[in-house]
Amino acid sequence: MLTIGFPAAAFGTNCYVLATGPGEDCVVVDPGIGVEDQVAEVCREHRLRPTAVLLTHGHLDHVYAVTPVCGGDTAAGVPANPAYIHQDDRYRLVDPIAMLDDGLVEMLESQFGRRATWREPERVVTVIGGEHLQLAGLDVAIAHAPGHTEGSVMFTIPRLPDQLGDGSGLSATCLSGDVLFAGSIGRSDLAGGDPAAMERSLREVVLPMPDDVLVLPGHGPQTTIGRERTTNPYLQGLKA
Template sequence: MIVKKIPAGVYEANCFILVDEDTKEAAVIDPGGDAEDLMEAVEKVGAKVKYILLTHGHMDHTGAVLQLEERYKVPIYINKKDYDLMKNGEYIYGNIGKIDKFLNEGDIFKIGNIEIKCFCTPGHTPGGVCFLAENLVLTGDTLFAGSIGRTDLAGGDFDTIISSIKNKLMILPDEITVLPGHGPQSSIGRERIHNPFL
């Protein structure tokens, strides 16, 4: 699997492009801004975008969705709880237009021979999710290297995010690489030992 990380937008949210090496099918996760740069990265690896997947609805993770959807004509997936907040005009939530595909616990997306599994991890937002692909977990703003996502924004809840991390992420093997929504990568094992919130 080819993994491209592009810190995008003013908040440098990590956008990840996952590409199956054989078929070049790809998923774009959290395109937060700098749409031209993201599309250039897709073209450089010769990827064929199949899905746009969103870990949550904040604008720094959704800022380039409309441009990518217009270019690639692919479905956009987000959890319904975050989409409802976006529709209701919560100021920190982005605008991604009309969605008719919602993420649910256990959903599996295939790019070539690679399976990307969705699991719900509310706390940073009510509809936050993470994605597991081979030996990687893409955690959005749920878990960072040495920290966790903010819970003081609309829809956030500290007890809920801690429960999500402990019950969904910390049950994964130590060697799983953590690809967070901001900052450097980590591993489940490293966070289990060194993350002060856990």
């Protein structure tokens, strides 16, 4: 699986472009702040055709560029690609900027030298846990894992990045959003967060996953379920 990840221009949010190979359709996961040009460059370099955007949750730093990355031109009759998000976070796509405090908005506008604006995606598809999506030749399993937000999800694909090769000993790739990081987890003290729900998600969704699953998180470096099971302090003492 062609897998290209890079950080957004703010908050170190990881954006990923996934495809079965060069010259094929692709999906974009969590297009955060200022990633439009890099997504376009990746697609040009590898001759990829974006067909969908997957959102692990609705926080601004993971969705800010979703509308331009989805593309489309209403005036020209060119439909936008769909954006997939869990039904419980759908409301966040109405205007995620309005959910930020004024100080954070001012900081963003100061950093980028322009007013923060938002346009809701034209095509939004809501999903639920347990669904499987067939997108760009990839089988994407959705696990609902609330706690960071109400509609946080993890996407698992039974393929591995090409650069790992066949000798990695791994079996699948999980895009964990802000549920699980290398050595940490997403915070649950923001609006819509729930510490009890986060603990349940870790216990009932994360811990049952096989050790040989590669984890591509929403922030920070990649890891594996096995590594986090033995070293992540937030998983210690939990039983699946």
